[in-house]
Amino acid sequence: MKAWLLNGFGLDNLVLGDTPTPTPKKGELLVKVGAVSLNFRDKAIVDGIYEPHLVPKPLIPVSDAAGTVVAVGEGATKFEVGDRVNSHLYSTWIDADPLPDAPAHCIGMPLPGGLAEYMILHEDRVARAPANMTDAEAATLPIAALTAWYALVDFANVQPGQTVLVQGTGGVSIFAVQIAKALGARVIITSSRKENLERAAALGADDLVNYRSHPKWEDEVLRLTAGKGADLVLDVAGGDGLNQSVQAARAGGAIAQIGFLTGQTANLDIMPVIFRQTTIRGIAVGTLKAFERMNVFLENHAIKPVIDTIYPFAQAREAYEHLARGAFGKVVINVA
Numbered sequence: 134m135k136a137w138l139l140n141g142f143g144l145d146n147l148v149l150g151d152t153p154t155p156t157p158k159k160g161e162l163l164v165k166v167g168a169v170s171l172n173f174r175d176k177a178i179v180d181g182i183y184e185p186h187l188v189p190k191p192l193i194p195v196s197d198a199a200g201t202v203v204a205v206g207e208g209a210t211k212f213e214v215g216d217r218v219n220s221h222l223y224s225t226w227i228d229a230d231p232l233p234d235a236p237a238h239c240i241g242m243p244l245p246g247g248l249a250e251y252m253i254l255h256e257d258r259v260a261r262a263p264a265n266m267t268d269a270e271a272a273t274l275p276i277a278a279l280t281a282w283y284a285l286v287d288f289a290n291v292q293p294g295q296t297v298l299v300q301g302t303g304g305v306s307i308f309a310v311q312i313a314k315a316l317g318a319r320v321i322i323t324s325s326r327k328e329n330l331e332r333a334a335a336l337g338a339d340d341l342v343n344y345r346s347h348p349k350w351e352d353e354v355l356r357l358t359a360g361k362g363a364d365l366v367l368d369v370a371g372g373d374g375l376n377q378s379v380q381a382a383r384a385g386g387a388i389a390q391i392g393f394l395t396g397q398t399a400n401l402d403i404m405p406v407i408f409r410q411t412t413i414r415g416i417a418v419g420t421l422k423a424f425e426r427m428n429v430f431l432e433n434h435a436i437k438p439v440i441d442t443i444y445p446f447a448q449a450r451e452a453y454e455h456l457a458r459g460a461f462g463k464v465v466i467n468v469a
């Protein structure tokens with residue numbers, strides 16, 4: 134089969150080549166990949182800044198895929214040839230509490246990903262793709278949508294009328310706007326770009342803050358909430374900006390620590406966390422059960438993923454470059 138193979142770090146070492154088509158073993162599905170979507174994680178893996186010691190070479194990269202089952206291994210009964218499925222990043226994390234060894238079973242690194250004509254997925258570790266979505270749309274769900282869902286619903290149990298602060302207009306954040314609005318929350322969103330803020334408003338975001346023209350964006354959040362702060366902050370930026378998220382969250386509020394766009398370490402001022410009694414919770418995407426619940430919710434609320442650009446398979450590297458420049462919503466690669 135044709136596959137993109139990462140032979141070393143750097144985009145120049147991501148090359149289109151031939152590799153044997155895998156055969157499904159016991160309980161496994163052979164999936165013809167329809168589309169994949171890119172996440173910051175995929176780029177960080179190629180750049181060699183995401184757990185580089187765990188990256189096998191060559192690696193078929195990209196964790197988020199949607200496709201069609203074309204063969205089933207011995208004893209696999211849950212899916213049939215023709216069913217459409219989604220990969221699930223933390224493939225062994227099915228329900229309940231996080232597993233200590235979950236990162237060892239991640240699709241797209243260290244396990245092979247979906248940037249190939251075919252991939253193997255275990256029948257116990259896939260979600261059914263929503264019937265009302267194309268493969269390109271469904272491919273956006275496994276990380277970005279599920280992370281937003283898990284933070285908003287499984288962690289914070291956001292209620293109508295509560296205020297959610299969303300940072301930036303990337304993949305996770307745009308899903309967060311759509312899901313939080315469908316939950317009845319008020320959404321404040323930040324962005325470096327005026328046009329992206331306007332597009333977020335068109336998706337339902339209530340209040341817009343430009344974090345370039347307002348570097349102290351937490352003050353804007355406090356102003357917009359009459360000094361109270363947001364009930365939940367989805368922090369995708371990471372770094373020392375975590376201190377600003379603490380200020381932007383209400384007393385007794387919560388921060389879902391999702392990202393590390395500006396840094397993987399933070400110099401955290403502990404006293405405000407104590408005085409404001411802030412809960413800071415790391416989020417690692419979510420469970421398969423949450424994925425299944427989310428897909429029902431997305432269908433019921435007719436939420437369609439926001440796709441910035443769809444690239445053909447041959448232009449996978451251009452898709453990575455697009456992600457690096459910044460996208461509004463998701464960057465997708467059609468494989469089929």
Ligand SMILES: NC(=O)c1ccc[n+]([C@@H]2O[C@H](COP(=O)([O-])OP(=O)(O)OC[C@H]3O[C@@H](n4cnc5c(N)ncnc54)[C@H](OP(=O)(O)O)[C@@H]3O)[C@@H](O)[C@H]2O)c1
Pocket residue numbers: 171172173174276277280300301302303304305306323324325326329344369370374390391392393394395416417418419456459460462
């Ligand atoms: N823990 C998890 O489970 C999990 C899951 C998914 C993603 N993540 C992490 O979350 C982060 C975002 O992921 P993504 O896939 O949504 O990325 P993405 O699609 O590449 O989004 C990047 C966007 O983030 C915004 N941004 C950049 N720097 C910012 C800053 N200092 N403050 C506020 N916004 C900023 C920019 O929006 P504007 O152009 O609008 O300024 C940029 O376009 C990454 O670090 C990723 O690794 C973690």
